[in-house]
Amino acid sequence: HYSFFPGKPRWPSNKRTLTYAFLPDNQLTDNVKAVFGQAFSRWSTVTQLNFTQSESYRTADIRIAFYGGDHGDGEPFDGVLGTLAHAFSPPSGFFHLDNAENWVIEGMNTQLTSMSAVDLESVAVHEIGHLLGLGHSSVEQSIMFPTISSGTRKVELASDDIEGIQTLY
Numbered sequence: 001h002y003s004f005f006p007g008k009p010r011w012p013s014n015k016r017t018l019t020y021a022f023l024p025d026n027q028l029t030d031n032v033k034a035v036f037g038q039a040f041s042r043w044s045t046v047t048q049l050n051f052t053q054s055e056s057y058r059t060a061d062i063r064i065a066f067y068g069g070d071h072g073d074g075e076p077f078d079g080v081l082g083t084l085a086h087a088f089s090p091p092s093g094f095f096h097l098d099n100a101e102n103w104v105i106e107g108m109n110t111q112l113t114s115m116s117a118v119d120l121e122s123v124a125v126h127e128i129g130h131l132l133g134l135g136h137s138s139v140e141q142s143i144m145f146p147t148i149s150s151g152t153r154k155v156e157l158a159s160d161d162i163e164g165i166q167t168l169y
């Protein structure tokens, strides 16, 4: 079953459109940015929320950045595997990814990349759930289940995820 963060934090109801932006220093390719766009769209199709990309990192609601190791928020990254990414509950909007991971996007040959390949969209869909206010779920098929078997791609929202987000928004 789905869960929420303590106090059930959520984005305000008068804010149906959330903006997101990428840390300019990361210089992400359009292909990588499109993976995040796809991950956001999975949540917008089951809610009244909309997500639009902003070019202004400092003012965006959701700020996406890749960092290595200690990056100043008290939650340092740990190199290959272990912690892959973290996101904070609303209305923080910080979404950080560990740049030490072997991130892969759909269409890449994961067998050629390595055993430590991590599917970017799978992690993005999960972290966006946290950014919107979902905690972890006890349902293994759900996006918000706290573990994923390595080399797995899991991007489709399960009914448990949908019930959770529709309860909140």
Ligand code: TQI
Binding pocket: 082, 083, 084, 085, 086, 087, 122, 123, 126, 127, 130, 135, 136, 144, 145, 146, 147, 148
């Ligand atoms: N990062 C953890 C996560 O997002 C961080 C975390 C631990 C956390 N406990 C939390 C976040 C409690 C919010 C509330 O769950 S992670 C997965 C999964 C991670 C793990 O790097 O371990 C995914 C990130 F589910 F696959 F294990 C994304 Cl999809």
Ligand code: ZN
Binding pocket: 071, 073, 075, 086, 096
């Ligand atoms: Zn961080």
Ligand code: ZN
Binding pocket: 126, 130, 136, 144, 146
């Ligand atoms: Zn999580």
